Amino acid sequence: MIDIDNLVRENVKTLIPYSCARNEFTGSDGTFLDANENPFGSLNRYPDPYQRKLKEGISRIKNVPENSIFLGNGSDEIIDLCFRIFCKPGSDSVLTFSPTYGMYEVAAAINDVRLVTVPLNDDFQIDTGKTMKALKDPSLKLVIICSPNNPTGNSMRAEDIEIIIRNFRGIVLIDEAYGDFSKQKSFRNMINTCLNLIVMQTFSKAMGMAAARIGMAFMNPALVGYFNKIKPPYNISTINQVAAVKCLSRFEMVNTRIRLILKERERLAQALEKITIIEKVFPSDSNFLLVRTGNADKVYSELIDNNIIVRNRNRIIPGCIRITVGTKKENDRLLSALRKISI
Numbered sequence: 001m002i003d004i005d006n007l008v009r010e011n012v013k014t015l016i017p018y019s020c021a022r023n024e025f026t027g028s029d030g031t032f033l034d035a036n037e038n039p040f041g042s043l044n045r046y047p048d049p050y051q052r053k054l055k056e057g058i059s060r061i062k063n064v065p066e067n068s069i070f071l072g073n074g075s076d077e078i079i080d081l082c083f084r085i086f087c088k089p090g091s092d093s094v095l096t097f098s099p100t101y102g103m104y105e106v107a108a109a110i111n112d113v114r115l116v117t118v119p120l121n122d123d124f125q126i127d128t129g130k131t132m133k134a135l136k137d138p139s140l141k142l143v144i145i146c147s148p149n150n151p152t153g154n155s156m157r158a159e160d161i162e163i164i165i166r167n168f169r170g171i172v173l174i175d176e177a178y179g180d181f182s183k184q185k186s187f188r189n190m191i192n193t194c195l196n197l198i199v200m201q202t203f204s205k206a207m208g209m210a211a212a213r214i215g216m217a218f219m220n221p222a223l224v225g226y227f228n229k230i231k232p233p234y235n236i237s238t239i240n241q242v243a244a245v246k247c248l249s250r251f252e253m254v255n256t257r258i259r260l261i262l263k264e265r266e267r268l269a270q271a272l273e274k275i276t277i278i279e280k281v282f283p284s285d286s287n288f289l290l291v292r293t294g295n296a297d298k299v300y301s302e303l304i305d306n307n308i309i310v311r312n313r314n315r316i317i318p319g320c321i322r323i324t325v326g327t328k329k330e331n332d333r334l335l336s337a338l339r340k341i342s343i
C-alpha cells in the first residue's frame with residue numbers, strides 16, 4: 001500500500017496555506033465585506049476558489065467524484081504543481097518518454113528538477129525494458145506518460161502503462177490531453193485503486209475551449225488536498241468557470257465536433273498520403289497528424305509564405321511536421337499548398 005503523504009515534499013506537508021476570505025462562508029446572498037472587493041459591478045467578486053459548480057458538471061460527465069477532481073489554469077499549471085508538490089529542487093528527478101510534450105522539460109528546468117528521458121522505440125511506444133531500469137533510481141519522484149502522445153499522435157500501449165503504474169512507487173501522471181480523440185480507454189477509472197496515479201485532461205482540445213485555460217486532474221482525494229494547498233487561491237477566473245459550465249451543458253455539440261474532426265483526420269491523412277513530397281503519415285489517435293517529408297524546414301517555410309502555420313518538428317523527429325486537423329476548408333487550403341511545393 002502506497003503512503004501518499006510520503007510522496008509529498010516536506011515543506012508542502014508542513015505549509016500553512018493561504019486562507020481565502022470566503023473559505024468559511026459558501027452561500028451567495030451574504031453581505032460581503034471581507035475581501036476588499038468593490039461593491040459595484042458584475043465581475044467585482046473573487047471567483048469560487050474550488051470551482052464547485054464546474055466540478056459538479058465535470059463529475060457528471062467524467063463519472064469521477066467531485067472530491068477527486070482538481071482544476072488548474074490549463075494543464076500546464078497542473079504539470080508545474082506536480083513538480084512543486086512531489087519533486088525537491090536540486091536533488092529529485094522526473095522521467096518522460098521522448099519525443100513528447102515540451103512543457104514537461106520546461107517545468108523540470110523551472111523547478112530545478114533533473115529530467116531523465118527514455119526514448120520511445122521505432123513505433124513510438126514505451127521501451128519497458130529501459131523504463132524498468134530507470135524506475136529503480138531512488139531520486140525519481142514523478143513519471144509523466146503522454147498518451148496519446150504529442151507530437152507523435154499515437155496512444156501508448158495500455159499494458160505498458162499498467163506495468164509502470166504497478167512497478168513505480170512515486171507519482172505516475174498520465175496526460176490524456178488528446179484522449180477524447182483516441183480509441184483507447186481513459187485511465188481515470190483506476191484512480192480509486194492506484195493511489196499514486198494522476199490522470200490529466202483538458203478543456204483545450206476536444207472541448208474546444210483553449211482560451212478558457214482549464215485543465216482537469218483526476219486523483220485520490222488526499223492528493224487533491226495537496227494541490228489545493230499550494231495552488232494560487234483564485235486560479236480560474238469566474239468568466240472561464242462560467243464558460244466551461246456552459247460548454248458542459250452543450251455536450252452533444254462537443255461530441256458532434258469530435259466526430260467531425262475524426263472524420264476530417266481520416267480524409268486529411270488519406271489525401272496527404274497521395275502527395276509526392278509526403279513520405280509518411282503516422283497513425284494518429286489525436287486531432288493532429290505527424291508527417292515526414294524529404295525537407296521539413298523547406299515545407300514549413302513555404303507553408304508560412306502561404307499563411308499556413310504548421311509545427312516544424314524537424315529538430316526532434318527528423319523530417320517531420322505536425323499538422324493540426326482543421327475545418328474542411330482549412331485542410332483543403334493546406335492540401336492545395338502542399339501539392340504545389342517541390343523539394
Ligand SMILES: Cc1ncc(COP(=O)(O)O)c(C=O)c1O
Binds near residue numbers: 073075150177201202
Ligand atoms: C500533451 C499536452 N498536454 C497539455 C497541453 C496543454 O494543455 P492546456 O491548454 O490545458 O494547458 C498540451 C497543449 O498542447 C499538450 O499537447
